[in-house]
Amino acid sequence: MNHPRTLRVDYDQTASVMCVVGSELNVNLNRSAPPSSKFFSVKCTPSVQYSIIPTPLKESHLSPIPLHGKSVLLIGMSRASQHENDSKLSIRYYGESEEVLGRAVLHLTAVEISLDVDADRDGVVEKNNTNKGSWKWGPNGHGAILLVNCDTERKFRKKLDSESEEVSEHSDLKDMTVMALRTKGPAKLPEGYKLTMHISQGDAESVRVFKLRSPDTTGNILKNLFYKYFEKAFPLVLSSKVLSQEVPYLGGTAEMNFYVEGLRFPDKDFNGLIRINLSLLEPISTGLPETPIFTDTVVFRVAPWIMTPNTLQPSEVFVCSTSDNYRFLKSMRSLVAKSGYKLNICHEYMNRGDRWMQDELEFGYIDAPHKQFPVVLDSPRDGKLKDFPYSQLLGPDFGYVTRMAEEDDVSSLDSFGNLEVSPPVTVNGKDYPLGRIIIGVAFPTATKGRNMTKVVQDFLWAQKVQEPIALFSDWLYVGHVDEFMTFVPAPDRKGFRLLLASPDAGYKVFRGLRNAGHGQAKLFEGLKDEEQKTVDEILDDEGLRGENNYVQHCIDWNRDVLKRELGLDEDDIIDLPILFKLVPDKKEEEFRALAYYPDMVNMIVLGKNLGIPKPFGPKVNGRCALEAEMCALLEGLGLSCTFINDFASYHKLLGEVHCGSNVRREAFDFKWWNLEM
């Protein structure tokens, strides 16, 4: 609600006054009364509405009413004027014996002004939503939404649209949020009045506003063609350089569209909220600034970057082609084809031998009622694949965002195999309908150790809608959470299972083999250049057992955190039979863990089809006991296990199927703005 605006009224003068429909003018009657005034009366034309405070006893205000020290006249207008000064109000002042001492006359012009947005989030810019000036989460919430214009309309000489102060293509407008200025009133505003759109200095870092150039009204066709093709058809209205600019008043009943462009994602120093204001300015005199006499404000929230868990439908699968991974590629192609998705191959000229497609980037998306598109988060890892996200993924309706870190601050934990997201969960009654982000760090108690760099962590936390969980992954040589955990869809319970690598489960399988008389079955049988070990040798290796106790201990620590932070029960977790070994780090100061045989938890999840690193476990009757155990654990959930030989081209290079692939997935049906925060 707009509070009444103080209006000065001088007696014996006629003043022209602008009034915005829905707002009120407050006249202090005593302040401008002629000396010795004791009474007053008020008269007006029909479209003027007024009230007097304190309420006079008399019903008619045409005859004198006693003037009090604090007598106030509140004036409003019920509808827009058709012509300037088409409404009138006069105040007459009287002396002791009701003689007229003076008379003030107001000529009133009323306009309707409304800066409008899609505050109810239905894709339509409604008129003057009462809640447009604030933002509220939830299905009963309100407030408009802005996308970071982080894609590019250009296919060549690319540049993020948000980095350009121009609307390069008409299609670029679709990434922006429409804001309408609706006005109603006389053909033009009274002399000197104007409309101004404005933002604060702080918000200007995060938003830009464009408008459609008004057609040349002189009817100069050439000029309009020139505008259309060679000049800016969409002039910039507001930016970090222009915090305030006049916008045209079109007259009559008019509507003008503006296009609002988000420039940056929520981050540590930006909560995502932006206000845009539209004011009516009143002229005073040359050399004096105009006074804002009415301000309408709309609020936007910049859409967060959202990650997609394994339970969402895949759209595209990405892998690298290298000189040595032909067999792997063939298996992946077959799995992806069988699952019915598209396989994208990043060729060697682009990947330059870097096969870790999972680590260089993370797929996500941004979503608004009017538009949704995928956005790749580019890791500060910057391996030889570093150009791939920008040069191959960024494009029309495919956004890009990154966070730059000092080279010294970047470790293996900044690879995005160390950035995952859970399916939707409910934890102690709190819903996370978009799941929770999961990252790996050093123990919070560690005096040294590797960590995910602060700029990326700050970014992830600031998105808010998938509140992150920090796990302990620094115990791993490579250090990624995808080395010990993943999620698969399930038809029952919470709709998914958490799969965890488990040395205990591994030893159980090996002990079972020995007990069943297969102590001489061999791990890695058939793999040349690989030392083969029998089940007995593995079970009798006390050192290995100790190392795996430690690994189980580390995983259990994370298991406890995941149970607590995702609200999981034991039945939501499946322990996969995987053994690890410890190896000294590069400085030979500490020992860290690597999978002993292909790390089956590091799988690709394509709907119900799982592409699992082939473990080359001991065989019983020709069948790998580890594969058999995996199938036994997972097939009951309707999942289909495909074992992919990644031994030479991935496992020996310290990664597996998941590390070497990436999946872009469909967005959630759930809309992030419907979250209750």
Add this chain to the structure above:
Amino acid sequence: MNHPRTLRVDYDQTASVMCVVGSELNVNLNRSAPPSSKFFSVKCTPSVQYSIIPTPLKESHLSPIPLHGKSVLLIGMSRASQHENDSKLSIRYYGESEEVLGRAVLHLTAVEISLDVDADRDGVVEKNNTNKGSWKWGPNGHGAILLVNCDTERKFRKKLDSESEEVSEHSDLKDMTVMALRTKGPAKLPEGYKLTMHISQGDAESVRVFKLRSPDTTGNILKNLFYKYFEKAFPLVLSSKVLSQEVPYLGGTAEMNFYVEGLRFPDKDFNGLIRINLSLLEPISTGLPETPIFTDTVVFRVAPWIMTPNTLQPSEVFVCSTSDNYRFLKSMRSLVAKSGYKLNICHEYMNRGDRWMQDELEFGYIDAPHKQFPVVLDSPRDGKLKDFPYSQLLGPDFGYVTRMAEEDDVSSLDSFGNLEVSPPVTVNGKDYPLGRIIIGVAFPTATKGRNMTKVVQDFLWAQKVQEPIALFSDWLYVGHVDEFMTFVPAPDRKGFRLLLASPDAGYKVFRGLRNAGHGQAKLFEGLKDEEQKTVDEILDDEGLRGENNYVQHCIDWNRDVLKRELGLDEDDIIDLPILFKLVPDKKEEEFRALAYYPDMVNMIVLGKNLGIPKPFGPKVNGRCALEAEMCALLEGLGLSCTFINDFASYHKLLGEVHCGSNVRREAFDFKWWNLEM
């Protein structure tokens, strides 16, 4: 609540286990059972408490219970151990025909660990407050409080205590918040276990933790003396360089105090909340990081910087002595003495001719249950008085804070005559028991104009407890809100009145004079070198009238904002009779306002005594009509008006009494943490 920790238990082994009283251990019975186990039983010593999930039908757990796939044993300890491994629990596993297959034995050692703070804000560090891990505003809220250690214990070669990584004086500890580590258990922790205190990288920018050095237990008196006098008696535990450090476990029932020091005020990138953690670490093996098996966390909020409105009791008044202000000083000395406060004079060697004591600094304070002290906010104005706040005010229990801005960003609006604070108000049901900060800026719609610099605005908004209001002050030549408004105490209504400069009220006085036959009375009578004007001349000056209409318009705009944002009625406002004139700005591009005669609203408020610039208005029967009007308006509120001649030494230099003085005031009785946010 601490969730149960997963514990691995191997059969046919005896394991030593640490358990923190109040936490639970979760043993997956099936995971570590011998192959073919079908039943189990549990036995323990009295201080061990356990439960089995699913709950077995049998009452006695000494005889075999069926082993399920997901059987879980939850173990807790009811009290701290006196000796290592003084409690025991054993699990026996049985086969199909109840033959014993294996037995796991746990030797348990229990400790009590509690990191404690004054979470209930009563000045006492209570034991293990259940709410210590979160922060909540309000009288029913909780969470500990930290002060920015922004004073200095040193009187010479000063440096902010927060800028030093040492506790220089014992008294410095009083500015810190005590945090206690309380432990109970055996004389020492089992081999390899240790306690570690830790903070996150983000929090480490804002906090430091010290402890008292433990006395040398060898009884070496010299060594202890050495520690006491020559070495750090209070070693640094945590800082931006050390995020995690081991802290001693003292054994038995012990309590160790830590001292927590706040390093920076809430700001745009810091919400003021800080977490400190204490973990118990379990050893694994050389070369492997210890695992945190229990973590206790406490939360602090850094106390905001709070301003003091005119309605609070003064403690000290500050003015500058210059070569030309002897008479002014004398009047001020007399007023301050009469009011019973202390006058501090800043001498010329320090002020170097800069007399604008109001503009260089703003007094405020910080407050915690254990300590409160004044803090000066130093303006980026940095006139010749710039060294005064640091070199003269900063001291023991007198803090200092500033915000640096680029020289180009600093304008006259950064002087703190442009930073004021209202008395406590309630606005549409929302309480502001500490009032609201008021600053002056350009119109939000202005395309050019001066503003208060962003770093200072960000700081003020981030303090949160006195939510700022931005007024329009750029219409003034000097540009400070104290040129058109102030607050005075009042015995009735809201406890105060807002005083506003009002040209309309001024003209009313002048018209009244003419009507009463005093049209020839002179403004500035008796002032040499000043052009004297008669009442008639003033009233007949159409240009002046126009300029004052504009000024009234600007003030009315602010009046509307103040009424809305402070929830004021007309009766809460008094309009003071003050005329302005417009003068061209330095570039002669725009016109801005200056007071035509001494600006009476720019007064010093010392309880009920007001020190008002002497207006030199037209005299009637020897009495200044403007002074008479001021007294008539204010004395009814029990206020006493003293008119101070500041004409030559302040008014002619474009300031008045308020600009040339500053008042340090007592803190609010209301505690900021009791605010409902």
